[in-house]
Amino acid sequence: MPAKIFDSTPLYAFDDALRARHGALCGVDEAGRGPLCGPVCCAAVLLDPQDPIAGVTDSKKLSEKKREALYEQITRRALAWYVEFVTPQEIDEKNILWATMAGMQRAVAALSPQPAYVLIDGNRCPPGLGQPCEAVVKGDAASASIAAASILAKVSRDRYMQALDRQYPQYELARHKGYPTARHYELIAQYGIQPFYRRSFLKKQGYWP
Numbered sequence: 606m607p608a609k610i611f612d613s614t615p616l617y618a619f620d621d622a623l624r625a626r627h628g629a630l631c632g633v634d635e636a637g638r639g640p641l642c643g644p645v646c647c648a649a650v651l652l653d654p655q656d657p658i659a660g661v662t663d664s665k666k667l668s669e670k671k672r673e674a675l676y677e678q679i680t681r682r683a684l685a686w687y688v689e690f691v692t693p694q695e696i697d698e699k700n701i702l703w704a705t706m707a708g709m710q711r712a713v714a715a716l717s718p719q720p721a722y723v724l725i726d727g728n729r730c731p732p733g734l735g736q737p738c739e740a741v742v743k744g745d746a747a748s749a750s751i752a753a754a755s756i757l758a759k760v761s762r763d764r765y766m767q768a769l770d771r772q773y774p775q776y777e778l779a780r781h782k783g784y785p786t787a788r789h790y791e792l793i794a795q796y797g798i799q800p801f802y803r804r805s806f807l808k809k810q811g812y813w814p
Contacts, residue, residue, distance in 0.1 A: 611662040616749035628721030632750025633709050636758035638701055640783030642802040643766055644690040647708035648757035651685040651720050652750050663745040664755040676760040679753045687715040688761045693803040706731035726751045
């Protein structure tokens with residue numbers, strides 16, 4: 606059965622309409638808010654409207670192989686992109702919402718050139734942005750720029766967790782990517798935690814405060 610090919614045209618049309626009103630825009634998304642360990646990855650992408658990338662859509666709709674292929678296309682062809690890794694320590698200090706907001710703000714600030722307008726996946730814009738912004742609920746299925754950011758964030762975090770799995774195979778991180786599965790809790794009970802765990806996510810296990 607041939608792989609499904611997603612039509613990115615409606616997502617680019619969404620961005621084009623906003624770009625016509627506001628100028629150069631970037632999309633922002635994150636991956637990894639729910640896991641017990643590892644970073645939240647916040648990505649910002651400023652796509653080239655003259656060089657649309659076929660197949661860009663919500664990363665959750667794509668196979669791992671397709672995400673990897675699109676990651677290479679986006680990082681090569683976008684006008685600017687950046688992925689910010691928000692540490693478990695910052696998550697514990699600020700809580701997951703505000704740590705993610707801070708990571709998004711830093712990802713946008715790192716872009717060169719800077720966008721004139723920012724699209725954020727979700728229902729809240731991070732404070733401290735230097736540009737006007739708009740929150741788009743389920744934006745990774747509506748905007749090509751947000752979809753591209755979702756792909757970069759997801760692939761970046763998966764690669765990070767796979768690297769951790771090679772260092773700490775006892776936690777089976779490549780299998781569950783750090784999410785709170787029953788098996789993951791069993792392994793934490795058996796082996797304890799490492800510095801890459803979010804202690805504030807493990808209150809019931811006695812690791813926080």
